[in-house]
Amino acid sequence: MQENRIGIFAVSLVLGVFAATGATAAPRAAVVLKVAAPTSFHSGADIIAEKYGFFEREGISFQYVKVPDTPTKQIAAIKAGKIDVVTGHPDLYVNAIKAGVKIKGVVRGTLGNASYPHLSFFVRKDSPIKSGKDLAGKKVAPGEWKESSFDTSCAGFFWSRYLKESGIPRNKVKQVALAEAEHEKALTEGTIDVAISSPAYAEKYLKHGKFRRLSTTWDLFPTAVDREDSEINLRGFTENFIKKHPETVRRYVKAIVQAQEWANDHRKENLEYFEQLQRIEPSVTNKLHLSTSGLIEDRPLKLWLTQLEANGTLKRGQIKPKDLYTNEFNPFNEYKVNDVKKNPTFYDDFRLNWSKKNKGGVQEKTDEQIRKDELKKNVAPVVPGKGKTR
Amino acid sequence: MGKKRIGMVTISLSLAMVLATTVGCSSDKKSALQGKAAVAPALQPVNDLFAPKPKDVIELRVPTPTSFHSGVDIIAQKYGFFEREGIKLKYVGALETPSLQIAALKAGQIDVLGGHPDIFISVIKGGFKVRGVVRNSMGNATYPHMTFFVRKDSGINCAKDLIGKKVAPGEGKAGSFDTSCGGFFWSRYLKENGIPRNKLVQVPLAEPQQEQALRQKLIDVTANGPTFAGNYSKKGEFKKLFTSWDLFPTITDKEDSEISMRGFTDDFIRKNPEAVRRFVRAIIKAQAWTLDHHLLSSEYVGQLQDFEPSVTAEHHLGASGYIEDRPLRLWLAHFEEIKTLKPGQLKPTDLYTNEFNPYRVASDGKKYPTYYDKIKTTLAKK
Numbered sequence: 001m002q003e004n005r006i007g008i009f010a011v012s013l014v015l016g017v018f019a020a021t022g023a024t025a026a027p028r029a030a031v032v033l034k035v036a037a038p039t040s041f042h043s044g045a046d047i048i049a050e051k052y053g054f055f056e057r058e059g060i061s062f063q064y065v066k067v068p069d070t071p072t073k074q075i076a077a078i079k080a081g082k083i084d085v086v087t088g089h090p091d092l093y094v095n096a097i098k099a100g101v102k103i104k105g106v107v108r109g110t111l112g113n114a115s116y117p118h119l120s121f122f123v124r125k126d127s128p129i130k131s132g133k134d135l136a137g138k139k140v141a142p143g144e145w146k147e148s149s150f151d152t153s154c155a156g157f158f159w160s161r162y163l164k165e166s167g168i169p170r171n172k173v174k175q176v177a178l179a180e181a182e183h184e185k186a187l188t189e190g191t192i193d194v195a196i197s198s199p200a201y202a203e204k205y206l207k208h209g210k211f212r213r214l215s216t217t218w219d220l221f222p223t224a225v226d227r228e229d230s231e232i233n234l235r236g237f238t239e240n241f242i243k244k245h246p247e248t249v250r251r252y253v254k255a256i257v258q259a260q261e262w263a264n265d266h267r268k269e270n271l272e273y274f275e276q277l278q279r280i281e282p283s284v285t286n287k288l289h290l291s292t293s294g295l296i297e298d299r300p301l302k303l304w305l306t307q308l309e310a311n312g313t314l315k316r317g318q319i320k321p322k323d324l325y326t327n328e329f330n331p332f333n334e335y336k337v338n339d340v341k342k343n344p345t346f347y348d349d350f351r352l353n354w355s356k357k358n359k360g361g362v363q364e365k366t367d368e369q370i371r372k373d374e375l376k377k378n379v380a381p382v383v384p385g386k387g388k389t390r
Numbered sequence: 391m392g393k394k395r396i397g398m399v400t401i402s403l404s405l406a407m408v409l410a411t412t413v414g415c416s417s418d419k420k421s422a423l424q425g426k427a428a429v430a431p432a433l434q435p436v437n438d439l440f441a442p443k444p445k446d447v448i449e450l451r452v453p454t455p456t457s458f459h460s461g462v463d464i465i466a467q468k469y470g471f472f473e474r475e476g477i478k479l480k481y482v483g484a485l486e487t488p489s490l491q492i493a494a495l496k497a498g499q500i501d502v503l504g505g506h507p508d509i510f511i512s513v514i515k516g517g518f519k520v521r522g523v524v525r526n527s528m529g530n531a532t533y534p535h536m537t538f539f540v541r542k543d544s545g546i547n548c549a550k551d552l553i554g555k556k557v558a559p560g561e562g563k564a565g566s567f568d569t570s571c572g573g574f575f576w577s578r579y580l581k582e583n584g585i586p587r588n589k590l591v592q593v594p595l596a597e598p599q600q601e602q603a604l605r606q607k608l609i610d611v612t613a614n615g616p617t618f619a620g621n622y623s624k625k626g627e628f629k630k631l632f633t634s635w636d637l638f639p640t641i642t643d644k645e646d647s648e649i650s651m652r653g654f655t656d657d658f659i660r661k662n663p664e665a666v667r668r669f670v671r672a673i674i675k676a677q678a679w680t681l682d683h684h685l686l687s688s689e690y691v692g693q694l695q696d697f698e699p700s701v702t703a704e705h706h707l708g709a710s711g712y713i714e715d716r717p718l719r720l721w722l723a724h725f726e727e728i729k730t731l732k733p734g735q736l737k738p739t740d741l742y743t744n745e746f747n748p749y750r751v752a753s754d755g756k757k758y759p760t761y762y763d764k765i766k767t768t769l770a771k772k
Binding site for chain 1: 439440454455464467468469470471474479481525528530531532641642645674675677678679681682684685690693694708709710712749751752760761762763
């Protein structure tokens with residue numbers, strides 16, 4: 001009798017959800033994911049996803065584990081089963097795979113934006129450093145952690161790029177690794193000459209006005225597309241977890257994608273979250289831009305792999321972009337370009353007529369082809385010339 | 391009998407919905423896949439962004455795409471976002487000016503209205519009830535909505551040089567300082583620089599004619615959407631005077647200022663809520679996808695405006711499609727200032743509804759006390 005009741009209850013529940021959604025949705029089991037407790041701006045989307053109910057609607061809640069968000073600590077924690085999810089730039093995935101920990105990114109996080117650069121380089125106001133060309137022999141913070149170096153994470157990636165574009169070999173600059181919270185004092189006291197700062201700290205420095213911004217990540221790379229690509233980070237799981245819990249991964253990706261869409265449109269409302277997370281008073285202008293589809297592509301990963309190969313961290317071709325990710329669980333993955341012959345759209349007909357009028361077929365180009373063509377012509381797509389943070 | 395059946399099903403489903411909530415909170419432990427703690431089973435929101443594909447197809451009549459404003463429609467069609475929502479578009483012909491669109495909407499020839507807030511204001515002022523249901527354009531430093539060009543030898547270097555000059559007030563042949571994005575950004579630029587609008591001569595020209603007109607000195611300043619602006623920048627023949635991103639004091643204002651919306655009449659919404667819901671879902675997803683693929687989108691819209699499919703430029707879109715009061719206030723304040731609206735004649739909420747947007751359920755962050763809230767409380771105590 002008891003079982004029967006549960007059975008009826010279950011059927012009612014299915015029908016109830018069906019009625020509520022108008023869809024064929026069945027009630028889904030609750031999921032608890034073990035994640036590193038948020039400590040930096042990289043966790044922005046998680047905060048939004050939790051705060052605005054995106055995770056709850058997907059039946060996901062978190063068990064927060066105290067794990068520092070450095071790449072090596074995250075890799076160790078996921079290997080030991082302390083956490084289920086890692087968040088990091090491509091180098092985290094590369095290093096994990098190199099160490100035999102099989103993980104894959106499942107959703108893209110950050111994406112470059114002129115108004116919300118990922119990192120900024122600061123010097124003292126009275127510093128003689130005016131550009132990257134003045135950096136030879138200087139002491140710089142290579143990143144936001146004590147274990148940072150020019151070979152790790154976003155800061156190492158952007159430092160390497162900045163020095164390359166400035167024509168300064170990396171070994172001509174002295175790395176003084178410090179936690180980001182110590183950068184301000186170190187820069188003031190002259191322990192370092194350049195700090196590299198994430199959005200919350202950058203905003204703080206711009207507000208108090210004691211330092212001068214030397215450059216930002218948006219000022220690097222030749223094209224707007226490269227700049228958007230360069231900031232890529234990914235959230236990922238072990239291949240084992242993905243195999244055992246595909247539905248959980250699907251729900252997680254769906255929640256993050258929606259949270260990122262929401263966050264990009266509601267910066268003003270959401271900004272202070274990140275800053276408080278880093279123990280900085282809310283100042284209402286946090287700057288972080290996110291991918292709105294969460295889809296991961298080869299192109300941005302190639303930027304990173306090429307640099308890791310140049311640094312000697314990777315052998316040429318040792319790891320391919322596809323080794324680092326899967327879009328299988330992303331709800332946007334089902335949307336593919338149409339077959340123009342079988343299912344032409346208004347645009348395809350238009351294009352065909354246009355081609356006829358203009359005497360010659362026009363091949364549809366991929367993003368990558370477009371970019372290559374533009375680079376050949378030495379014209380930066382979208383915005384000519386160097387980037388300017390605004 | 392048929393009616394009865396529907397009645398029974400309705401009652402069963404209503405009961406089930408109530409039960410769903412109750413049961414949901416008490417069956418945690420067994421259903422947990424992972425970890426120690428457990429939460430209530432997830433209930434999909436009523437309007438899920440990724441709802442299953444409907445079986446039927448709804449046809450919507452829309453103007454034939456002619457400009458960058460339609461970029462997202464091209465993506466939505468080519469990549470199957472409309473198809474996935476069971477939406478088919480029927481193109482009724484090019485309606486290149488707001489007044490043509492308004493006339494077609496009133497005559498029942500189109501179902502969907504698209505444009506900046508002024509088009510919605512004009513329709514409402516004309517006694518026709520219409521509402522935006524999804525946001526389109528949103529400001530972005532890299533992809534400004536409008537750019538204004540002068541000849542390199544024009545001697546025009548700043549706003550004060552514009553007194554007495556002939557300018558294209560917008561990208562359409564019916565443009566004026568009182569209409570659409572061209573008029574809105576022109577008015578703002580002149581205001582920020584203390585130049586009365588009547589000190590300039592407005593010469594409305596369709597965008598494809600502006601290049602030649604500028605060269606032949608029939609006008610001194612063009613007003614261009616991203617496609618033309620991208621091409622002018624490439625050719626390097628003209629000089630950029632300002633862009634829409636250069637205006638307004640804060641980034642939030644700049645992002646807000648470019649707002650455009652798609653909407654329907656209140657009558658259509660009442661009669662076809664499911665069509666509206668699906669249309670909004672398709673547009674939101676197509677926009678989110680486009681924002682990650684600006685290059686590809688710029689190719690499409692560039693060619694739509696009869697340019698070689700080489701990289702031109704693109705505008706930026708709202709990722710969630712959610713409409714808010716704040717950007718609409720910017721536009722309403724402007725119209726009150728130029729006296730095309732009386733103070734308080736229209737409120738932002740008269741212009742839109744988010745009822746059909748799946749993100750509506752996300753609008754109240756206060757409902758969900760989280761890890762972050764604990765940090766905030768701890769910080770506040772300290």
